[in-house]
Amino acid sequence: MTGLALSLLLLPAGVSASSTSKQRPASSAPVVAPSVYYADHEAAMAFATDLAQRRDLDPGWVRQQIGQAQHLPQVVRLMSPAPSGTAKNWAAYRARFIEPTRIEAGRRFWQDNRAALERAEAEFGVPASLIVGVIGVETLYGRHTGTFRVIDSLTTLAFDFPSSHPRAQARTEFFRAELEQFLSLAHRTGMDPQTTRGSYAGAMGWPQFMPSSWAKYAIDFDRDDRIDLFNSTSDVIGSVANYFKAFGWLPGVPTHYPVRLAGETTDLDTLLAPDILPSFSVPSFTAKGAVLEGEALEHTGKLALVELQNGANPPSYVAGTDNFYAVTRYNWSSYYALAVIELGETVEAGLPWR
Secondary structure (H helix, E strand, C coil): CCHHHHHHHCCCCCCEECCCCCCCCCCCCCCCCCCEECCCCHHHHHHHHHHHHHHCCCHHHHHHHHHCCECCHHHHHHHCCCCCCCCCEHHHHHHHHCCHHHHHHHHHHHHHCHHHHHHHHHHHCCCHHHHHHHHHHHHCCCCCCCCEEHHHHHHHHHHCCCCCCCCHHHHHHHHHHHHHHHHHHHHHHCCCCCCCEECCCCCECCCCECHHHHHHHCCCCCCCCCCCCCCCHHHHHHHHHHHHHHCCCCCCCCCEEECEECCCCCCHHHHHCCCCCCCECHHHHHHCCEECCHHHHHCCCCEEEEEEEECCEEEEEEEECHHHHHHHCCCCCHHHHHHHHHHHHHHHHCCCCC
């Protein structure tokens, strides 16, 4: 069986290959799989027709955009669940982001955008350090905004999401909704769906907003009558702040407090049962063996015991507030949230005027 024939057998159902009549070169060079597009994918084209009707868009334009989307096996692999037994490691995760290059880039970003950061903090109540931390973790201050065509990523995940994923059906529906939002956004703003690039999951711009987040939370913070999360740092800053305000950020409330466990008397199962959702008052939290000190004992809101695994070493813990939970609404990971928080605080500590 030729390499070309084998590659055709492995194509997702309903997806056609372009240039399939080309013959394999008479050489020992590796065979490059033909590009696979969604023009002949029945479900994708039916979706395009339905989307056009619901959104009052030109059916030919929508079908053309989705039809020109290329199936990306790499995206499917990247979205596949990690092998069972893969250990999480907060220390290793933290080291990826709290490091000299990112810290120095963050300081330059803060200095260059100080006025916009101060205005965002004043208008939305979101600390400049948190905004800086998010942009630094997401894209290293615009250096790495993604090389995948968004139309390819979203279409691949909308119609060929890995079936091995435990939430494959829900994720398929999510990415179909994001594909719809992307095409609606592109049509409304003049964005070119065939050249816009982002992450393998379809996130875009310096803050890596998914299309639905762009539609809901992106704002024109530089007041030039357009929203640009690729080139306007003011729009990026204002949009990140607006996102956190929309997800319940509480001005003046810490994101977390130090905590230690009392030992054998700690009811760890009960404390960890709500995961990172703040569910315990300070009295109920400490009664179950979570030891707090100082200002944490005066906290009036709810708390969550956040566990951060460290591979083969003992886990770390923090007491997360409602604001820690708000940070996880940007990326549903406590590791991500703490990295964002600590990067922003580290950058701020090195500013010349602080």
